[in-house]
Amino acid sequence: MNDTKKIFDTYCDFVTKVTSEPSLDINSLKEVIDKIQNDSDIDAPRILTAALGLSSEAGEFTEIVKKMFLQGKPADEDNIFHMKRELGDIMWYWVTACMALNLDPTEVILENQKKLEARYGEKFTINQSEVRAKGDL
Numbered sequence: 001m002n003d004t005k006k007i008f009d010t011y012c013d014f015v016t017k018v019t020s021e022p023s024l025d026i027n028s029l030k031e032v033i034d035k036i037q038n039d040s041d042i043d044a045p046r047i048l049t050a051a052l053g054l055s056s057e058a059g060e061f062t063e064i065v066k067k068m069f070l071q072g073k074p075a076d077e078d079n080i081f082h083m084k085r086e087l088g089d090i091m092w093y094w095v096t097a098c099m100a101l102n103l104d105p106t107e108v109i110l111e112n113q114k115k116l117e118a119r120y121g122e123k124f125t126i127n128q129s130e131v132r133a134k135g136d137l
Helices: 003-017 026-039 044-070 077-100 105-120 126-130
Strands: none
Touching (some): 026 044, 044 077, 105 126
16 A cells, blocks of 8 residues: 555544544434424424535635636626526525524524624724624624
8 A cells, every 4th residue: 555545544534533423324413303303493404405505505606706806707797697696596595594493584684783783883893803802703
């Protein structure tokens, strides 16, 4: 076995050791899903859908921005329309997350505003974004 293969195999063993049981075993994952579904007010299938969808759609939006800023793609009407559609998909998954958690989307928006007003006051500063008060998540 060459050194590269040995290093990779060793790393794969390490990755497995530091991975949670539900990430490795379907029955453990099913137990967690059932526990969350039965012991909380969270709609487990819906929150999984929302989390996976938000991540993938944000990636699609980011891909367009990356190509415009780093690869010469034009900042034209077509690409703005494409970003608009991706933002719509993000909104769909965001609302799905709100429904999964039984949250009023308007209250989520207001809570975000309250959090950011407490952090920044009337104006953003780099220091306030980097040095957070205790409890500011």
